[in-house]
Amino acid sequence: MNDENVRRLLVEISYDGSEYSGWQLQPRSSTVQQVLQKTLTKLFAGHPITLQGSSRTDAGVHALGFSASFVTPPEPYISTDQLLNALNRLLPHAIRIHTIQPVPLEFNARYDAKGKAYTYVLNLGREETPFTARYSWLMRQSLDIENMQTAAQFLIGTHDFSSFVVNRKNIPNAIRTIFRVDFNQFDQFLCITFVGNGFLYKMIRCLMGLLEAVGRGSLDPSETGRILAAKNRMMAPKTAPPHGLFLMKVFYNDITMKQFNLKQLPFLM
Amino acid sequence: MNDENVRRLLVEISYDGSEYSGWQLQPRSSTVQQVLQKTLTKLFAGHPITLQGSSRTDAGVHALGFSASFVTPPEPYISTDQLLNALNRLLPHAIRIHTIQPVPLEFNARYDAKGKAYTYVLNLGREETPFTARYSWLMRQSLDIENMQTAAQFLIGTHDFSSFVVNRKNIPNAIRTIFRVDFNQFDQFLCITFVGNGFLYKMIRCLMGLLEAVGRGSLDPSETGRILAAKNRMMAPKTAPPHGLFLMKVFYNDITMKQFNLKQLPFLM
Numbered sequence: 001m002n003d004e005n006v007r008r009l010l011v012e013i014s015y016d017g018s019e020y021s022g023w024q025l026q027p028r029s030s031t032v033q034q035v036l037q038k039t040l041t042k043l044f045a046g047h048p049i050t051l052q053g054s055s056r057t058d059a060g061v062h063a064l065g066f067s068a069s070f071v072t073p074p075e076p077y078i079s080t081d082q083l084l085n086a087l088n089r090l091l092p093h094a095i096r097i098h099t100i101q102p103v104p105l106e107f108n109a110r111y112d113a114k115g116k117a118y119t120y121v122l123n124l125g126r127e128e129t130p131f132t133a134r135y136s137w138l139m140r141q142s143l144d145i146e147n148m149q150t151a152a153q154f155l156i157g158t159h160d161f162s163s164f165v166v167n168r169k170n171i172p173n174a175i176r177t178i179f180r181v182d183f184n185q186f187d188q189f190l191c192i193t194f195v196g197n198g199f200l201y202k203m204i205r206c207l208m209g210l211l212e213a214v215g216r217g218s219l220d221p222s223e224t225g226r227i228l229a230a231k232n233r234m235m236a237p238k239t240a241p242p243h244g245l246f247l248m249k250v251f252y253n254d255i256t257m258k259q260f261n262l263k264q265l266p267f268l269m
Numbered sequence: 270m271n272d273e274n275v276r277r278l279l280v281e282i283s284y285d286g287s288e289y290s291g292w293q294l295q296p297r298s299s300t301v302q303q304v305l306q307k308t309l310t311k312l313f314a315g316h317p318i319t320l321q322g323s324s325r326t327d328a329g330v331h332a333l334g335f336s337a338s339f340v341t342p343p344e345p346y347i348s349t350d351q352l353l354n355a356l357n358r359l360l361p362h363a364i365r366i367h368t369i370q371p372v373p374l375e376f377n378a379r380y381d382a383k384g385k386a387y388t389y390v391l392n393l394g395r396e397e398t399p400f401t402a403r404y405s406w407l408m409r410q411s412l413d414i415e416n417m418q419t420a421a422q423f424l425i426g427t428h429d430f431s432s433f434v435v436n437r438k439n440i441p442n443a444i445r446t447i448f449r450v451d452f453n454q455f456d457q458f459l460c461i462t463f464v465g466n467g468f469l470y471k472m473i474r475c476l477m478g479l480l481e482a483v484g485r486g487s488l489d490p491s492e493t494g495r496i497l498a499a500k501n502r503m504m505a506p507k508t509a510p511p512h513g514l515f516l517m518k519v520f521y522n523d524i525t526m527k528q529f530n531l532k533q534l535p536f537l538m
Contacts, residue, residue, distance in 0.1 A: 014398050014399055014400075016399035062400070093399060093402040094402075096398055130285035130362060130364060131535075134362070266400075267400035268457075268458075
C-alpha cells in the first residue's frame, strides 16, 4: 500500500445523451455515471470508484465537456495516459474521455467550477433527418433572430431565475449570473450559447422555450423583463426539448471561460 | 372495393443505420424494412404491406435516400400527403420519410434504378466524439489525399470488381460501372462519393479499405489496377467499417444522377 498513489483525477467527458438517462446514478436506468464508475472500478481491480460530477444533466441532454473527478485507490497504479487509453477502449462509443489530469485531493468538480457553457442547437432547415433529429430542435417556421437577440440581452446579468426553473421549491435560491448569450449560425443550424456561473434544473431549456416563442413572434422581446420579474414558472413559455442541448465546458478558471468561443456545430467538434 | 385505389407508391427514406440490423427483413433482429412494413400495415387497416427495396444495406450503414416501393390495398384510400405525415408521426426518429410518389404498377425499385450514389465519411480530426463516432471512420494518421484520388481514377469505368466484394460466390458476375468518385472536404471530414450503376455486397466498404491503405501510404496508388485485375478479395486491403457509409440517393433517371453533387456533410443534410 502506497499513499502517494492516492490521487484525485479530473476527467473531461463527452457523451451522446440519447443513449442514457442523464449523468446521475439512478436505480433502474442506465446513466453515464453508472457506466463510467463500473468501467473505472474494473480497471482499478475491483476497488469501488465514486465519481463526483460537475453537474447533473437530464436524460437526452448531450455533453462535450462534462467534468467529473474521483480518488484513485492506492493500487494498482495506473498513469493518466494509460487510464485514458484503457477507458476509451472499454467504454461504449457514446461516451468518450478527452482528458484526465491530476488535481488537488480537496478539489471539488462541482463547487470549484467558475462557470459553465451550454449550447442549444435549433434546426432552421424545416426538414428533419434521423441524424439531425438526435442533436437539434426542429423549427416548423422561420424565426426572427434579431428579436431573439434582443430578448437574450434581458437575461444577461445577475437575476432571480425562478421563472426559468423546474421544481423551484427544491432549491434555496434561484439567483444566478449569465455572463454572455452568443448566437452563431452554421448552415441551417442556429446555435445559442449560454455562459454563466451556474444553471438551475432545466434552466437553459426554459430559457430556450422563451427565445423560441420570441423567435416565432408569439411573445414580444420586451416581455422578457416582466417574465423574469414575475419569478413564476407559469409566466414563461414551455420548456424546450432536451436533445438540442449540449453541455460544452465546465470552467475552473476565468480566463478559459472568457476565451470560450463556438467555432463549429457542437456535434462536429 | 375500388381497383383504382390500388397504386404503387415509391418512398424515399433516410435512416440511422446504428439503430437497425440493415434494411432487409431478418428473423431475429430489428430492420428498417420490418419497422416500416409494420407501420404501413397498421395505417392500411391491417392489410399486409410488402416493401420492395432498391438495395440491401448492411447493419450500421446509414441512408439519406433509400428507395422502396409497395402496392396499396384497394382500401382504405390514403393520399400521399396524408401518408407522409402519418408515417413521420408514427415512425421512430431514426427513420424519416422524405417523399412519397405514385409510380406505374409495374415499377421495380431495384431493377429500374439507373444508378446509386454512396458517400463514405472519414474523420481526419484524430479525436472522436460520441457524435462523430456514429457517422464517420476515425483516421489515426494523416492521409495523402492526392494519392487516394489517383487510386480512385483506376476504379472509374466498367470492371470486374471481384477483388472488392464479400461472398463473391453468391453472385453470377461482379461486373459493375463506376461513373464518378468525388472527393469533398468539410472541416475535418473527408467525404468520398461513389456514383455507379450498381454496387456489390460490401463493395464500397472494400473500395474504401483500399483508398484508406493508399492514403496511409501502405499501398501505392498504382497497385489499384493490379488488385482489380487479380479478381481476388484476398489481394485487396481490409473492409472499411459500416458506420462511415451513407446511401445518398437511388437514381431512376440519368439527369438527376449527372447533377448529383455533395454540398454538405451527409449527416447535416
